[in-house]
Amino acid sequence: xxxxxxxRIVAGxxxxxxVHQDDEVVAxxxxxxxxxxxxLVIPRRHVASxxxxxxxxxxxxxxxxxxxxxxxxxxxxxxxxxxxNNGAEAGQSVDHLHLHVLGGREFRWPPG
Numbered sequence: 001x002x003x004x005x006x007x008r009i010v011a012g013x014x015x016x017x018x019v020h021q022d023d024e025v026v027a028x029x030x031x032x033x034x035x036x037x038x039x040l041v042i043p044r045r046h047v048a049s050x051x052x053x054x055x056x057x058x059x060x061x062x063x064x065x066x067x068x069x070x071x072x073x074x075x076x077x078x079x080x081x082x083x084x085n086n087g088a089e090a091g092q093s094v095d096h097l098h099l100h101v102l103g104g105r106e107f108r109w110p111p112g
Contacts, residue, residue, distance in 0.1 A: 006096035010044050019071050024063050027071045027101075036104030037075045041068045047097040050086045068101050077103035081111075 008014045010026055019039060020027035030038040041064050047053060053061060065082075072080045080103035085092040 004046055004096050005094050006042050006098060007046050010042065019074065020067055022067075024060060025067045027067055030100070034100075035081075035102040035107075037072075037077060037080070037102065039068075039071050039075065039101040041071065041099040041101060043097055048095045049092060049097055050084050053097070064097075064099055068099050072101050072103060075101075075103065077101075079103065081107050083111075 005014070009016045009028070016026075017029040018026055019029065020041075023044070025041060025043055027039050027041045030040050043060055043064060045060070047057065047060075068082055080101055083100040083102065084097070085100075
């Protein structure tokens with residue numbers, strides 16, 4: 001999808017600070033961090049949102065979670081928050097499924 005920011009990053013059209021790349025998933029530093037560590041985990045294939053996934057996406061969803069845990073460990077985090085915003089009202093600003101890995105500070109509950 002040519003007008004998708006994350007598709008353009010994955011395609012190498014926009015530079016990013018990658019911390020992980022494989023055939024299915026990339027992880028990179030968020031350009032507007034909300035915590036000392038703020039990484040994004042993104043599928044290479046365009047999927048608009050978590051709600052847009054199907055049962056056929058089960059392996060991809062598992063891969064996203066696995067990579068999120070791996071990059072959090074490699075960033076030195078012993079605890080972190082994992083966020084998947086779904087839809088504009090929930091704060092999804094890019095219509096491409098992505099996970100936020102946030103850490104390096106204490107988080108409160110409930111968020112928002």
